[in-house]
Amino acid sequence: MLLPDGTIAAGAKSRMEEEFLLEALRWMMKSRLYDQRVIALQRQGQFGVFSPGTGQEASIIGSAMAVDPSRDWMVPQYRELMATVHHGLPLEVISAQYLGKIAPARIPDGVKVLPTQVSIAAQLPQATGLAWGLRLRGEDSVVIAYVGEGGSSEGDFHEALNLAGVVHAPIVFFLQNNQWAISTSRRVQSATQSFALRAAGYGFEGVEVDGNDVMAVYDAACDAVERARNGGGPSLIEAVTYRMSFHNTTDNPSRYQDPKEFEEARTRDPIERVQKYLAGLGLWDGKRETALTEELREENEHALKHAAGAAAPRPEDVFANVYGDPPPRVLRQRAELVDRSGV
Ligand SMILES: Cc1ncc(C[n+]2csc(CCOP(=O)(O)OP(=O)(O)O)c2C)c(N)n1
Ligand SMILES: [Mg+2]
Structure with a gap:
């Protein structure tokens, strides 16, 4: 349903397939282009240690599009930068953080995003507490909390999911299984066949979804958000994807990753998938790609310049x-x- 202000109502987007996909593609490309730009800056000593979302854009954007920035809260780990921007955190604010600019990195009032968490899974008990608190206050808000498959081996993960199940907290645990926790392969991370299966042990629903399919991610996330909003309690979504880059800018995956596995993953690129689909509908071509790339590069550059121009930290x-x-x-x-x- 297209609303009078020109936006599309959450929940109606899978029916408005083309508009949804064009919007999702814009955000996914913005994320990939930002990764490329800041990695170059980091190599020149002008940007902090950075964990790219490359390869995971469908998970990052599809999940972010399912929550409402005006009332829902987002609790990130550290690889969901563009999800937090979609949720209202200005790109210049989060860029300032990577430039060590402390004061300009303050999350503006009214933006319902918690700070990036580097201590893996430590964000989850807080996310459960936040969701529980919102419910006790009688608000109709939902929390989406991100974690990696590596983070799911932490005690905090178990504690947060267990409590969320007990108190029926309105929360969606969004687990990005990108097959790697730095150099630890998913194969040795856990003996479970599926991370989504773990939800049963906490008394709520778990669903596994193709994390490189933005429509599938969006639909699964909308279902979970709706359930939480209507008093149905927590959910766990496992988005099966692939980290198509290094862990962060200090890492060198060629020392531990089979290049064949990487090449195979590239054939499942989440951005190319959408572009191909839209091209089949006559809605995408090289000319449009060049124009949008240029526009998004400018947007990203503007935010980076703004962040770089902010006062140096005292x-x-x-x-x-x-x-x-x-x-x-x-x-x-x-x-x-x-x-x-x-x-
Ligand atoms: C509590 C804690 N232990 C160890 C680390 C070191 N560490 C940083 S990232 C990482 C792997 C995380 O993997 P995953 O949760 O799958 O997220 P991904 O980086 O793949 O997005 C580890 C072990 C940490 N940051 N925090
Ligand atoms: Mg991982």
């Missing part, structure tokens, strides 16, 4: 964005640091 900024009301001890330490650094 030593006392390490105390910023931690407390709403800093306790006296923290204020004392901050004052001491300012004194010593002669600012």
Whole structure:
């Protein structure tokens, strides 16, 4: 259903296939182009350590499109950058974080996104608490929380899913099984046949989905969001995908990854799949690809320039964005640091 403001209502998008796919493609391409640009900047010493979402764009974008930025909360791990941007976090804000700009990296008020979490699965108990709290307040909001298949081996994963099942929290655990946890293959990560199966042990539904099919991901995520919103409790979605790049910019997968496996994964590229489908409908061609690529590169460049132009961090900024009301001890330490650094 196309709404008066020109947007398409969530839940109706699979029927509005073409519009949905063009919108999804735009975000997926933006994500891939951003990865390419910041990896180049990182190699020039101008950007921090970065984990690309390359190969996982259908999972990242399809899931983000199923939640409502005005009322739902997003709890990322660290590989879902463009999902958080889709959810309202400005690209210049998240870029500033990678440039070590502390103050401009503050998540703006009203943006329902929690900070990136590097300690794997540590975001999940908080996500369950957040969802439980929203339900106790009587809000109709849902939480989507991201984790990798590697993160699912952590105790935090078990604790968060177990509690979510017990309290019937309105949460969607979105597990991206990209086949790797740095250099640890999925084959040795767990003896389970399917990560989605684990949901049964916590008393809720688990579903496995082709994580390289943006429509399938979107549909599975919409079902889970709807269930959570209507009091049906948590769900676990396993999006089966492939990390088509390194773990992060400090990693060299050629030391542990079979190149044949990588080549095979490239034939399942989630972006090419959508482009081919749209080309078959006469909605995509080389000319449109060049034009959109240029437009998205400019958008990304604008955000990166804005972030790079922000004020350099001052030593006392390490105390910023931690407390709403800093306790006296923290204020004392901050004052001491300012004194010593002669600012
Ligand atoms: C608690 C904790 N243990 C170990 C690490 C080191 N570490 C960083 S990423 C990673 C692998 C995570 O794999 P996965 O959850 O599958 O996510 P992916 O990187 O594949 O997106 C590990 C072990 C960490 N960051 N936190
Ligand atoms: Mg992984």
